[in-house]
């Protein structure tokens with residue numbers, strides 16, 4: 001990670017067994033509003049089914065996958081074929097790569113239409129992400145709470161607010177030991193778009 005770009009030292013949100021760094025003002029609020037609009041209109045959003053315990057259910061949010069190559073990527077029993085990177089996604093990727101000091105091949109996008117949309121507990125630990133993946137997560141629009149909990153002692157919890165324009169970097173052994181989720185929130189009506197940049201090994 002590129003510490004010198006930031007004046008304040010960056011604190012690890014996790015107490016042990018992983019690293020999660022939050023950059024709340026990664027993208028200015030003016031640019032974040034523009035990105036939200038563009039992504040809302042120009043991304044090929046779809047509601048896709050996933051398999052949970054052998055049963056097919058629709059995901060409670062819209063998703064899309066973009067990538068450099070046609071290497072497919074998927075989770076929970078679905079394989080997605082990426083669309084080629086758009087100019088907005090390339091711009092954001094460049095900025096993220098500067099801080100993360102890694103290259104990303106794919107970006108998985110999630111559109112939470114309101115507080116009823118969510119993502120359940122999981123780890124980003126698909127084998128094609130490698131041993132200790134760096135995941136760079138950029139958020140636009142409505143803030144949502146991002147919760148993490150220790151996989152083998154689920155009482156150990158950490159959470160933070162992912163505000164518009166923020167970047168969350170998860171790296172090191174995080175995906176082995178910590179799960180994460182975006183819980184439903186009844187009283188939230190605004191939409192949120194999240195981008196998670198990943199390096200997918202063929």
Ligand SMILES: O=C(O)CCC(=O)C(=O)O
Nearest residue numbers: 108110124137182194196
């Ligand atoms: O929406 C978020 O902040 C989390 C997204 C996420 O965990 C994922 O795409 O794997």
Ligand SMILES: [Fe+2]
Nearest residue numbers: 122123124180
């Ligand atoms: Fe995730």
